[in-house]
Each structure stands twice: as structure tokens, then as C-alpha cells.
Amino acid sequence: MSDDAAVPAAGPSAAEPPGAPVALSVVIPAYNEERRLGPTLDAVAAYLDENEARFGAWEVVVADDGSTDGTGALVTARHDRRIRLVAADRNRGKGHALRLGVLATRGRRVLVTDADLATPIEELDRLDEAIGEGEAAAIGSRAVPGASIGSHQHRVRELLGRAGNLLIRRVAVPGIRDTQCGFKLFDGDSARSAFAASRLNGWGIDVEVLQHFHRAGRPVAEVPVRWSHRSGSKVGPLDYGRVLAELARLKARSARPADLLAGAAFLLMAVALYSGRFFDPAHRYLPDSMQDQNQWEWFFAVAADSVAHLHNPLFTDLQGFPDGVNLMANTVMLGLSAPFAPVTLAFGPAVALSLCMTLGLAATAATWYWLIVRRVVRHRGAAFTGAALAAFAPPMVSHANAHPNFVILFVIPLIIDRVLRLGEGVRVRRDGIVLGLLTAYQVFLGEEPLLLASLGLVLFAAAYALVRRDVAKAAWRPLLRGLLIGAAVCLPLVAYPLYWQFAGAQSYGSVLHGDNAGNSPLALLAFAERSLFAGDAQRAGALSLNPTEQNAFYGWPLLLLALGIVVRLWEHALVKALAVTVAGAAVLSLGQKIRLPLTDRVYPGPWALLARLPLFESVIEGRVAMICAPALGMLLALALARLAKSRSPGTSYTGLLAVALALLPLVPAPLKAVDRVPVPEFIAAGMWKPYVHDGETLVPVPVPDPGAAEALHWQTVAHLGFKLPGGYFNGPWGPDRIGIYGASPRNTSDLLRDVRYTGVVPAIDGDRRAQARQDFAYWHAGVLVLAPQPNDGALRTAVTRLVGRPGKWTGGVWVWDLHERSLPARTEQTLAAPTTLP
Structure with a gap:
């Protein structure tokens, strides 16, 4: 028997033709309501009789949800043919009963009310x-101005109900404050259509039906009503959670296969x-x-350590000892590295970072x-192609080697959509609040991508405002108001972290990149190094700062x-606004000085x-070209959607061929990967522990710096058991910070670097050794460690002369224990001679 199976009721009304x-x-769902249903039917019938001139001919349909008491008999025993019964074969839930009842109606309008009449029937007038x-x-509402509540539920129950209702509103029905009040009046045909399309059998059907009206563009009014709590209510506080669970299952079942396929494809691509x-x-x-x-x-390891030990997540002295590192000023992506702490602690930072970057890239493509789909084209194939370009364009692939903050951008499309919603002026306060929360979260994912996204939005908005002044005129006030609301929400959440970033320990003014960091x-x-079919490492290297900063390289076919x-x-x-965005970002990315190719x-x-x-x-201006990727993706999606509608096979073939020829050279090859340099046994086996006392550091030779930071890997393998100078x-740096x-x-770190x-050991005299002792003391050095590496013989000679x-x-390394006494002075003088050790 199907879910909608019903047992016809006995009695006169059961045999009555539809008429x-x-x-x-009036539809009243009922389950074991023998005690309360009689007075409710009397009140409804009396009111409708008295107001027949207002409401016209009426009927009441009681939808019995498989009651085990005398509910059904109470209805069939009445002698009013206008009151009918439809009964389910067994108890299935309020949603099932409502579906049966509404589909059995004949009214031009349909009122749904609960059997307890918590909202009096007289409120029908409103x-x-x-x-x-x-x-x-x-829909009758207890949450809008003008509503009144006669008697309240228990305080705890009421608070739980409000929390559940808040979640439902935010997740399922935007703009409706009270989705679960059981007093609703519908246009009859619209109601029968919505309930026929419903699938939920539980309490969630109220939300599902309202969603149906929302998607169909049918306006819904929220009307204040009187409401009083009735004892014996069958709605418990946990039912709000069940509603959310029902809606989640419904959404999963109703997702378009194309959307699921797109998400799976993005994950496979990543x-x-x-x-x-x-x-x-x-x-x-x-x-x-x-x-x-x-x-x-190392960033992921330190964030996990801060979470596990409740340390300050904005600062650490594990690197750069004794001064430490301002983590907020170093893009540690606390928005992900902190939530991923359990993964990092369980499986290590390498696994956590790899998983985070892969999933983050796929999620970024999915949100684009x-x-x-929401804002540009409905055609799923066109949207997929555009999103793939936005997330896997050559600049993104370049940064995928090294910069999670420029790969994991899934919040950026959500921010853009929310800004566009503000311009529509429908729910400015709510959209402003959401924008503020999204922006605050993006701050903890990456501030530079947020700045670039804002720059791209300004370019787009300025261009669109010029060509659609009517839209701009209507949008600027709600947009400004929403931005102010967003700022009011965002700033308190990020104020202290930003204060720490710009004024806390080890903060700095700006990172200067010179005036030649723009794109040629x-x-x-040109084509990027990792382009599968057209990559040229030598050419790309000559036109970029390094393999992680190939910020343009869209290729002449795509631009054409x-x-x-x-x-x-x-x-x-x-199209005009997107074109200006692409052109503007491309020109800005050329930097402060633009050198014309092939000329001086x-x-x-x-x-x-x-x-x-x-x-x-502090921005590397060449990165501004990354703004072009999503804008080009949207232009491409528009073109493909237009081709999909073309009735000319020749036009479609030519257009698709052009798209293929433009995109094929950009298909990325897998990123290069090599076997990792093994961590020396001295580190991996914990042999370092006797050499590093409390408050001391392990000093790798040379001192780690941006050109040689393998010691950071040592530190994560050692579970952050020791601290490091340098890093x-x-x-x-300097008095100007x-x-x-x-x-x-x-001096000593410069010498060893x-x-x-160079492999050249300079003359090391008493002054250099004295300076080394000062530097070792400044670093609180307990041991010096030299692992096999290029020029390790020269480094060993230099350290031997410095230490004496x-x-x-x-354990696979050379070790100088700084707790031991130095050799006699004459030995130091002998070691100072320019000899070469094997």
C-alpha cells in the first residue's frame, strides 16, 4: 500500500459524492484527539455558520492519522454532512495526515488548523x-508585531522551541519567522498542488510546503494572531530537530543529479x-x-597544538626564538587549521594539509x-565549465603548489552572492548579518584573497552601475545599509585578532616586494608551466617570480x-561588467611600471x-590577475548557455570547437611530487632530547630561513618538542619594523647562510667566535645540528671553528653539544687555520 493510502470513513459522509x-x-489533522476534537468541531462549525455571508459554503475535513481511540467514530457520528473524515490505515505522522486532508478538499481556500485550536478560529478573519x-x-504567526500569546509553555520548553524554530528559519524558509504555527490559510489550488508535491510525513511538512510556495514565486503573508498554549500538545522541543533532519533528507533526495555529478567531478579533479x-x-x-x-x-601543527593545549593561537615562540612569530600576521588560516586540529593530531600535519587543500579546492569549485547557477546561467554544463575555469585556472594551479589561502576560496562566492542580495533590498538586515559573519570567517582564511575579491567587486559594481543606472539607483541605499550592518557584525569578531596582527608582539608594518612584482x-x-598540453617551464619561469606565482598565463586562445x-x-x-572586470584586473596586475614587450x-x-x-x-600586484579567473569563467558559461539554445548545428559546432581549443591548452598536469628527504634519526628517534634542556633551542646548521626550512619538518615530526631560532x-626588521x-x-646566521x-669558509677569528657565543646565548642554544646537505663539509668546518x-x-647528523666545555685556546687557534675537513 502506498504512503498515501487511506481507509474511507464509515457513515453518511463517507458515501457522499465529492459534490x-x-x-x-478546513483541514484538521488528528491523532488520538477524542477528548479535544469535539469542542473544536463545535467551535469551528458555529463560527462558520455565523459568518457564512463572509466565508460562504464550507466543509471540515478531519484527517485521522491512524488513531487508536474514538477520534474517527466521533466524527462519523455527527449529523453534519459538511464535516467529513479521511483516515489513514495506520499512524504515519502529521505530514501524512495533512496531505490526505488537503487533497480531499474542494474549497477555493483551505484553512489548516490544529485540533487544539491554540489559535482561535476567529483569527481566520485576519x-x-x-x-x-x-x-x-x-500563515498565523506568534513572532511578528501585533501577535499575542495568552498562556506560555514551560520556560525551558519555550526556549528550546525558539532555538529550533530559529534554525529552521535560517536553514529552510528565509524571511518567515514562525513556520510551525498550525494555523494557515491557502489558496485552494495552490495548497493542493503544494501538498501533492510534498514528501515528508512528519512535522517538517509545514516548512516543505512553504518552501514550495517560495520556489513557485507565490507570495506568503505572515499575519499576527492570538495564540495560547494548550495542555496535551504533541509537539515536543526535540521535534524541531526532527524537522531539520527531515528537511536535510528531503534536500539530499531532491538534489539534481547534475549538481551531484558536478561536485564529484570537482573532487576527482582536485x-x-x-x-x-x-x-x-x-x-x-x-x-x-x-x-x-x-x-x-608547521602552521597546521602549531594551530593544532594551540587547540590541544589552549595556547594563544595568535603567537608562538616555537620558531624565531626567542622573539617568536605573530601567527595572525602569517596567514595560518585558523578558520581551517583550528577545526582540522583533530585530524592533525591524529594523522599528522602532512595529512591534514593535503586533505584540506584537496577538499578546499573542490569546495571552491563547487561554490563557484x-x-x-544562481546568478549567471541555469544550464548545468555551462556552469560546470565556468566554475572549473574559476577554480582550476593556471594561476590557481600555480598557487595550489604552496598557498592554501589562495586555493581554498569557497567563502568568496558566498560573499559575492550576499553582496548581490543586499542590492536587491529584500532582506537587508539578515543579509547584512550573514555577510558580516562570512567576512569574519574569511579573515581567518585569508585577508589578501578577501582584499582582491573586494577589488574585483568594486570593478564589477562600477561597470554595472554605469550601464544599468536604474539598478544602481535602486540598489545603493540597501547595499550601503547592508554593508554597514555587515561591518557592525564583522568588526567585533575580528577586532582583537586584527589588533594583534598589526600591533601585537612581532607585528610589522608591511612586506615590500619592490616595484617589479607585476605581470608582464x-x-x-603565455601558457603556465603546469599546462598539460602547452606548458613551457623555461618560458613561464622567465615571466614569473617563481613557480608558485604564475599569476596570469591564461593563454592567448582563451583571451581571444x-x-x-x-x-x-x-x-x-x-557581459559588459564582466569584461570591464577582466580588463581592469589584468591592467592592474601589470604593476606600478608597465614595460612594453620587446621594447625599453x-x-x-x-x-x-x-x-x-x-x-x-603588502599585496604582490601580479596576483590581481587572479580576479580574471572567475570573471572569465562566467563569460564562458554565458557563451555555452547561449550555444545550448542555438538551433543551428553549424553555430553550435563552431562555438564548442572554439571553447575546446581555448581550454585544452589550460588543462593542468598533476603537480610535481618527489620523495621527501628523510628526517635524520637523531630527530625522528628522539635522540635530541638529552641535548635540549628546558628553555633551550635546537639550532640547525645553517639556521633555518625561507630558503632552507627543512628544520620545520623536523620540528613537526618531533611533535613540536623543541624550539628553533630563525625560521x-x-x-x-629594524627600527621601522x-x-x-x-x-x-x-652575524652567525648570515655567516652560515x-x-x-658558496661553500667558502671565511677566516674565523676571536671576534667571530665571540659573536657566535653571543648569538648562541641569544638563541638559548643547547645543541647545534648539521644534517647531510650541499656544502656540508664547509659548514662542518665553519661550525667547528666557531665552537672550538x-x-x-x-643519529645521521653532526652534533655540537654546547653544554660541553670549549677546547683549550691553542686548539682553537689551530682550528682557525684555513684547512679543509673531509
């Missing part, structure tokens, strides 16, 4: 007035990109990340897909295609207007 339509149908004003439904590391992250390394993989794994115009036309799309669809305001001519670039502004002064982070990469240099790169005695080979 002519009536003006009003709902009827709202329907008369053109609404498709009017796994394929990271395949060299994904399946064995602890022992594989992305060499194009240079030292960034070590740095980011969602935004394009040729970079916009984009130009063709813009020309063909120029009449559309959206240099012209000032528009970025010079922003380069000295706060926040912008790879951003910190202050200029931001630099790594710790403030010291020079030996590492040879090191000891143990």
Missing part, C-alpha cells in the same frame, strides 16, 4: 484579509591535481612549493558553480575567445595609485 466546490475547506490582498497563503602527494602525503613533497609545504605543515603583458598571453564572447554578447549589461619603454601603471595605500602595500615566517621573510638576521650557498671543537656524528 460541488465550496468556498472554504488571514482572510491577507489572502484578499493578493497573497497565495497567509585529487588528480594532487595525486603525486595525496596518497602518501607524509613521504611526498611538492618541489615547486620550495619551502612552503614545510611552512604550511553554485554562484554561476606577455604573461597574460573571451573577446569574441564580449563582442557577440555586448548588449548584455552583465616603461610607463606608469595604475597600480601605482594603490601601491602605497594601507593593506595594498620561515614574516616578521619585523619593516616586514621581512624570516627572523632578523644575526653564506657558507651554505669538532662535532660528534650520531
Whole structure:
């Protein structure tokens, strides 16, 4: 028997033919309501009789949900043919009963009310007035101005109910404050359509039906009513949680297969990109990340350690000892590294980082897909292609080597959508609050991507406002109001972390990148190193700062295609705005000085207007070209959607061929991965512990810096058991606190760094040894450790001369225990001679 099976009721009403339509149908769901139903039917019938001139002919349909008491008999025993019974074969839930009852109605309007009449039938008058004003439904509400509550539930029950209702409103029915009040009046045909389409058998059917009206564009009014709590209510506080669970299951069942397929495809694409590391992250390394993989794994390890031990997540002295590191000023992505702490603690930071970057990239593509479907085109194939370009464009693939903050951008499309909603002016306060929360979260994912996204939105909004001044005129007030609300929500959440970032320990002013960090115009036309079919590592390297900063490289075929799309669809305001966004971002990305290719001519670039502004002064201007990726993706989606509607096979074939030729050169190859350098046994086996006392550091040789940060991996393998001087982070330098990469240099760290790169050991005299002793004391050094590496013989010689005695080979490394006494002075003088050790 199907879910909608019903047992016909006995008695006169059961045999009565459907008859002519009536003006009003009242549906009362009932389960074991023998005690309360009789007075309710009497009150409803008396009121409708008295007001027949107002409401017309009426009927009451009692939907018995498989009662085991005398509910059904009470209805069939009445001698009023206008009161009918439909009965389910067994108890299935309020939703099932309502579906049976509404589908049995004949009224031009349908009122749904509970058997306890917690809302008096006299309130029908208010709902009827709202329907008369053109609404498709009017729902009684206890939460809007003008409503009154006669008697309250128990305080705890009421608080739980409010919390549940708040969740339901936020998750399922935007704009409706009271979804669960059981007093609702519908247009009859609309009600029968909505309930016929419903699938839920429980309390969630109220929300499901309202969602149906919302999606169909049928207006719903929320009308204040009188309400009083009735004893014997069958709605418990936990039922709100069940409603959410029902809606979640319904949403999962109703998801479009194309959307699910798109999400799965994005995940497979992300796994394929990271395949060299994904399946064995602890022992594989992305060499194009240079030292960034070590740095980011350390970030995840430190964040997890802060969570586990309740340390300050904004600062640590595990690196850069004794000064420490301002973590908030180093993009540790606390928005993900902190929630991923259980994964990091259980499986290690390499696994956590790999999983986070892979899932984050897929999620970013999915949210771009969602935004394009919602705002640009409905065609799923077109949206998928556009989102794939937005998330897997060459600049994104380049940053996928090393920069999670530029890969995990799934919040950015949500922020863009919320800003666009503000311009619509429908629910400004709610959208402003959500925008503030999203923005605050993005601050803890990455401030620079947020700044670039804001810049892209400004370019888009300015262009759209010029071509659609009517829209801009209507949108600017609610947009401004919503932005102010968003700022009021966001700023308190981020105020202290931002204070710490800019004024806390080890904060700095800005990181200066010089005036040559912009893109070459040729970079916009060329192909990136990791392009599967057209990549040229030598050419890409000559046009970029390094493999992680190939911020353009869209290729001339794609830019030529984009130009063709813009020309063909120029009449559309959206196309014009997207075109200006692409062009504006591309020009800004050329930097403060633009050198014309193949000439010596240099012209000032528009970025010079922003380069000295706060926040912008630390941006690598070449990254501005990343704004082009989603804008190009949207242009591509618009073109593909237009081709899908074309009735000309020749046009469709030519257009799809052009798209294929533009995108194929950009298909990324999997990122390069190599076997990781093994961690020395001295570190991995814990042999370092006797050498490092409380308050002391382990000093790798040379001192770790952005060019050689393998010691950060040692530290994470040792579960952060020791502290390090130096390191790879951003910190202050000099009296002006200029931001630099790594710790403030010291004489000994500079000396060892020079030996590492040159292999030349300088003359080491008493002054240098005295300086080394000062530096060791400053670092609280307990032991010096030299692992096998290029020029390790020269480094060993230099350290031996600085310390005054040879090191000891143990656990795969050379070790100098600084707790031992120095050798006699004459031995030190002998060691100072320019000899070469094996």
C-alpha cells in the first residue's frame, strides 16, 4: 500500500459524492484527539455558520492519522454532512495526515488548523484579509508585531522551541519567522498542488510546503494572531530537530543529479591535481612549493597544538626564538587549521594539509558553480565549465603548489552572492548579518584573497552601475545599509585578532616586494608551466617570480575567445561588467611600471595609485590577475548557455570547437611530487632530547630561513618538542619594523647562510667566535645540528671553528653539544687555520 493510502470513513459522509466546490475547506489533522476534537468541531462549525455571508459554503475535513481511540467514530457520528473524515490505515505522522486532508478538499481556500485550536478560529478573519490582498497563503504567526500569546509553555520548553524554530528559519524558509504555527490559510489550488508535491510525513511538512510556495514565486503573508498554549500538545522541543533532519533528507533526495555529478567531478579533479602527494602525503613533497609545504605543515601543527593545549593561537615562540612569530600576521588560516586540529593530531600535519587543500579546492569549485547557477546561467554544463575555469585556472594551479589561502576560496562566492542580495533590498538586515559573519570567517582564511575579491567587486559594481543606472539607483541605499550592518557584525569578531596582527608582539608594518612584482603583458598571453598540453617551464619561469606565482598565463586562445564572447554578447549589461572586470584586473596586475614587450619603454601603471595605500602595500600586484579567473569563467558559461539554445548545428559546432581549443591548452598536469628527504634519526628517534634542556633551542646548521626550512619538518615530526631560532615566517626588521621573510638576521646566521650557498669558509677569528657565543646565548642554544646537505663539509668546518671543537656524528647528523666545555685556546687557534675537513 502506498504512503498515501487511506481507509474511507464509515457513515453518511463517507458515501457522499465529492459534490460541488465550496468556498472554504478546513483541514484538521488528528491523532488520538477524542477528548479535544469535539469542542473544536463545535467551535469551528458555529463560527462558520455565523459568518457564512463572509466565508460562504464550507466543509471540515478531519484527517485521522491512524488513531487508536474514538477520534474517527466521533466524527462519523455527527449529523453534519459538511464535516467529513479521511483516515489513514495506520499512524504515519502529521505530514501524512495533512496531505490526505488537503487533497480531499474542494474549497477555493483551505484553512489548516490544529485540533487544539491554540489559535482561535476567529483569527481566520485576519488571514482572510491577507489572502484578499493578493497573497497565495497567509500563515498565523506568534513572532511578528501585533501577535499575542495568552498562556506560555514551560520556560525551558519555550526556549528550546525558539532555538529550533530559529534554525529552521535560517536553514529552510528565509524571511518567515514562525513556520510551525498550525494555523494557515491557502489558496485552494495552490495548497493542493503544494501538498501533492510534498514528501515528508512528519512535522517538517509545514516548512516543505512553504518552501514550495517560495520556489513557485507565490507570495506568503505572515499575519499576527492570538495564540495560547494548550495542555496535551504533541509537539515536543526535540521535534524541531526532527524537522531539520527531515528537511536535510528531503534536500539530499531532491538534489539534481547534475549538481551531484558536478561536485564529484570537482573532487576527482582536485585529487588528480594532487595525486603525486595525496596518497602518501607524509613521504611526498611538492618541489615547486620550495619551502612552503614545510611552512604550511608547521602552521597546521602549531594551530593544532594551540587547540590541544589552549595556547594563544595568535603567537608562538616555537620558531624565531626567542622573539617568536605573530601567527595572525602569517596567514595560518585558523578558520581551517583550528577545526582540522583533530585530524592533525591524529594523522599528522602532512595529512591534514593535503586533505584540506584537496577538499578546499573542490569546495571552491563547487561554490563557484553554485554562484554561476544562481546568478549567471541555469544550464548545468555551462556552469560546470565556468566554475572549473574559476577554480582550476593556471594561476590557481600555480598557487595550489604552496598557498592554501589562495586555493581554498569557497567563502568568496558566498560573499559575492550576499553582496548581490543586499542590492536587491529584500532582506537587508539578515543579509547584512550573514555577510558580516562570512567576512569574519574569511579573515581567518585569508585577508589578501578577501582584499582582491573586494577589488574585483568594486570593478564589477562600477561597470554595472554605469550601464544599468536604474539598478544602481535602486540598489545603493540597501547595499550601503547592508554593508554597514555587515561591518557592525564583522568588526567585533575580528577586532582583537586584527589588533594583534598589526600591533601585537612581532607585528610589522608591511612586506615590500619592490616595484617589479607585476605581470608582464606577455604573461597574460603565455601558457603556465603546469599546462598539460602547452606548458613551457623555461618560458613561464622567465615571466614569473617563481613557480608558485604564475599569476596570469591564461593563454592567448582563451583571451581571444573571451573577446569574441564580449563582442557577440555586448548588449548584455552583465557581459559588459564582466569584461570591464577582466580588463581592469589584468591592467592592474601589470604593476606600478608597465614595460612594453620587446621594447625599453616603461610607463606608469595604475597600480601605482594603490601601491602605497594601507593593506595594498603588502599585496604582490601580479596576483590581481587572479580576479580574471572567475570573471572569465562566467563569460564562458554565458557563451555555452547561449550555444545550448542555438538551433543551428553549424553555430553550435563552431562555438564548442572554439571553447575546446581555448581550454585544452589550460588543462593542468598533476603537480610535481618527489620523495621527501628523510628526517635524520637523531630527530625522528628522539635522540635530541638529552641535548635540549628546558628553555633551550635546537639550532640547525645553517639556521633555518625561507630558503632552507627543512628544520620545520623536523620540528613537526618531533611533535613540536623543541624550539628553533630563525625560521620561515614574516616578521619585523629594524627600527621601522619593516616586514621581512624570516627572523632578523644575526652575524652567525648570515655567516652560515653564506657558507651554505658558496661553500667558502671565511677566516674565523676571536671576534667571530665571540659573536657566535653571543648569538648562541641569544638563541638559548643547547645543541647545534648539521644534517647531510650541499656544502656540508664547509659548514662542518665553519661550525667547528666557531665552537672550538669538532662535532660528534650520531643519529645521521653532526652534533655540537654546547653544554660541553670549549677546547683549550691553542686548539682553537689551530682550528682557525684555513684547512679543509673531509
